[in-house]
Amino acid sequence: MNSLSAKEVFYEYRNSFQTVKAVNGISYNFESGRVYAVVGVSGSGKTTFLSLLAGLDIPTEGKIEFDGNATSDIDRDNYRLNHVSVIYQNFNLFYHLTVLENAAYPLYVKKMPKAAAEELAKEKLLKVGITESQFKRLPNMLSGGEQQRVAIARALACGSEIILADEPTGNLDSKNSRNIVEILKNLAHEENRCVIIVTHDPSVAEAADIVLKMEDGAFEDSI
Amino acid sequence: MSFSLLSVTFKALCRRWIASLLLVAVAAAGTVSAFVLNGLISRQEEALENTKKNTVISCVVTDYSGSSSGNLSMLSAFVEMLTGKRRERDCFLDDYVKNVRAMAGTPLLSPENHALRRILSIDSDPLLDPINGVSVEFYEGYSEEVLQGREMVCIVAPDMVTENGYIIVSPDENTEAEIKIVGILNGGPTGIIYCPFFMPFEEEISVAFYVNTCSFDIKDNTKLKESKDYIYEFFVVPDVMNKNDGLTFGVLVQDETYHKSLGEINSNLTMLRIMLPVLMIICGCIGFFAGFLMTKGRIREFATMRCIGMKKMQIFFLVIGELLFLAAFGMLLGGGIGFIIEGNLSPKAISDSAIITAVYIIGTAIAALRIVRINIMKLSNKEE
Ligand SMILES: Nc1ncnc2c1ncn2[C@@H]1O[C@H](COP(=O)(O)OP(=O)(O)O)[C@@H](O)[C@H]1O
Numbered sequence: 248m249n250s251l252s253a254k255e256v257f258y259e260y261r262n263s264f265q266t267v268k269a270v271n272g273i274s275y276n277f278e279s280g281r282v283y284a285v286v287g288v289s290g291s292g293k294t295t296f297l298s299l300l301a302g303l304d305i306p307t308e309g310k311i312e313f314d315g316n317a318t319s320d321i322d323r324d325n326y327r328l329n330h331v332s333v334i335y336q337n338f339n340l341f342y343h344l345t346v347l348e349n350a351a352y353p354l355y356v357k358k359m360p361k362a363a364a365e366e367l368a369k370e371k372l373l374k375v376g377i378t379e380s381q382f383k384r385l386p387n388m389l390s391g392g393e394q395q396r397v398a399i400a401r402a403l404a405c406g407s408e409i410i411l412a413d414e415p416t417g418n419l420d421s422k423n424s425r426n427i428v429e430i431l432k433n434l435a436h437e438e439n440r441c442v443i444i445v446t447h448d449p450s451v452a453e454a455a456d457i458v459l460k461m462e463d464g465a466f467e468d469s470i
Numbered sequence: 471m472s473f474s475l476l477s478v479t480f481k482a483l484c485r486r487w488i489a490s491l492l493l494v495a496v497a498a499a500g501t502v503s504a505f506v507l508n509g510l511i512s513r514q515e516e517a518l519e520n521t522k523k524n525t526v527i528s529c530v531v532t533d534y535s536g537s538s539s540g541n542l543s544m545l546s547a548f549v550e551m552l553t554g555k556r557r558e559r560d561c562f563l564d565d566y567v568k569n570v571r572a573m574a575g576t577p578l579l580s581p582e583n584h585a586l587r588r589i590l591s592i593d594s595d596p597l598l599d600p601i602n603g604v605s606v607e608f609y610e611g612y613s614e615e616v617l618q619g620r621e622m623v624c625i626v627a628p629d630m631v632t633e634n635g636y637i638i639v640s641p642d643e644n645t646e647a648e649i650k651i652v653g654i655l656n657g658g659p660t661g662i663i664y665c666p667f668f669m670p671f672e673e674e675i676s677v678a679f680y681v682n683t684c685s686f687d688i689k690d691n692t693k694l695k696e697s698k699d700y701i702y703e704f705f706v707v708p709d710v711m712n713k714n715d716g717l718t719f720g721v722l723v724q725d726e727t728y729h730k731s732l733g734e735i736n737s738n739l740t741m742l743r744i745m746l747p748v749l750m751i752i753c754g755c756i757g758f759f760a761g762f763l764m765t766k767g768r769i770r771e772f773a774t775m776r777c778i779g780m781k782k783m784q785i786f787f788l789v790i791g792e793l794l795f796l797a798a799f800g801m802l803l804g805g806g807i808g809f810i811i812e813g814n815l816s817p818k819a820i821s822d823s824a825i826i827t828a829v830y831i832i833g834t835a836i837a838a839l840r841i842v843r844i845n846i847m848k849l850s851n852k853e854e
Pocket residue numbers: 260261267268269287288289290291292293294295296847848
């Protein structure tokens with residue numbers, strides 16, 4: 248059972264001209280098997296907090312703990328490769344790789360044999376509703392919803408226990424949105440993963456088990 | 471780095487073929503220019519060698535003032551020095567000069583209306599130039615070399631050939647000599663009896679005489695300076711201000727065109743040799759910008775790789791691998807084109823193009839280093 252928790256987390260963006268306080272003291276314990284929705288106005292620090300959970304950087308103060316180990320102490324490349332996956336509004340797929348190669352990419356990085364990697368990637372692609380005929384296509388020949396599903400398949404292929412999604416439905420129509428949210432929900436409920444979704448969309452927030460409202464870099468009391 | 475990772479990276483490289491081809495083309499261009507440049511340099515070097523080896527620098531002996539080179543009235547001792555007959559007197563002019571041409575004329579009492587002309591070689595007398603339709607035909611067993619010796623022989627116009635093959639000449643009342651005819655002068659001047667330059671009138675007795683014209687060539691152009699220095703120990707640089715004294719003679723070294731062509735070739739060479747480092751710098755800069763452009767549009771891709779969990783160095787080496795591959799491909803392509811253009815594979819061209827490719831790769835590598843420092847916190851930014 249893996250756990251992810253934030254302890255008194257602060258984060259500042261610094262450059263030579265100014266310092267921006269993006270996260271202001273968040274403490275929270277995320278559990279697996281649940282879908283969390285993080286809502287809040289633009290600029291409230293949602294993306295920053297999510298990036299810290301993903302181990303893209305370490306908090307300026309406080310710590311993010313995975314399995315009891317602070318992200319500042321562990322090999323964060325390894326953490327991202329094996330335990331946490333991020334899904335973005337703009338999908339962040341590799342546009343010169345096919346759908347299948349995209350989904351299998353983290354497995355290539357993990358040095359899994361090609362055949363096994365592609366087998367696993369195919370399984371995950373089919374699971375999120377990508378059809379076999381689309382495997383050899385390049386991402387820009389797919390719709391936005393399909394591209395997002397490829398991104399999710401990539402996260403699933405990694406086997407990450409934690410799925411972080413930053414406005415995953417921001418570029419999608421409502422039908423595709425519902426479909427993506429459904430997939431994410433199933434991951435939490437059927438595969439016992441911890442799913443954290445940053446969103447503007449009230450319908451996405453509604454589907455979540457727990458909604459966390461963010462304001463000025465901190466959580467308001469959970470609703 | 472796993473094989474499958476390399477293989478998809480290579481596939482992506484092919485799918486981005488326009489960008490890849492551009493990088494290949496840039497690397498190829500560097501190599502082709504190295505080949506062409508080296509070809510130009512080696513041709514100029516060859517021209518330099520040929521000019522040094524094949525240019526004839528001729529020198530004309532003049533009077534002290536330099537106003538005349540025709541009627542020198544120069545003692546034959548000077549020609550002896552030039553031809554190496556005065557080595558025992560520590561004069562080594564023949565070490566520095568060759569093809570000495572000299573002519574000395576002597577009027578004769580008999581045969582009447584004839585003149586004796588001493589020459590060192592056929593080309594010592596402009597009248598004998600084949601351009602004027604003159605041909606000299608030596609008898610069996612004789613050649614032009616006889617003119618350098620001391621045998622009492624001569625070459626005459628056909629109308630002077632005698633039955634016994636000898637001709638009797640006397641320059642004054644007290645001297646008479648019987649000279650053997652060893653050659654015929656066809657189409658040449660009549661009334662002139664040509665004989666070896668140092669021919670004595672009587673066996674064993676050489677006398678000094680006056681020389682009309684004298685010229686010679688520099689023996690070794692690579693020692694031109696040294697040769698001139700030595701020549702001017704015996705002769706002077708003619709100057710109109712000098713008063714002719716009948717004892718001092720000048721030499722005009724006709725080396726202006728030689729210096730001019732050497733100067734031209736050398737300035738070409740200097741230019742070409744400067745172009746090589748310039749080319750290297752340009753290639754480094756092009757490499758830098760190519761690497762910069764190649765990685766700039768792909769920042770998000772690299773950030774995504776980082777986000778997936780690839781290490782900075784892994785990504786860096788993947789990019790360098792791509793660039794190395796494209797550069798190597800470009801170098802081969804450029805080498806092929808260079809070979810077709812130049813028709814040869816000089817080791818210098820190969821090593822230069824390797825250096826140029828290396829500089830190019832260093833440029834790209836420096837540019838690619840940026841990706842190691844990308845801020846992945848910005849990955850979710852919608853812009854860019
Ligand atoms: N790379 C960055 N450099 C400096 N400031 C940043 C950067 N990214 C975000 N910020 C600032 O941090 C704050 C929180 O941003 P963000 O986490 O993106 O909020 P949200 O995702 O809720 O819109 C904002 O004030 C934003 O301007």
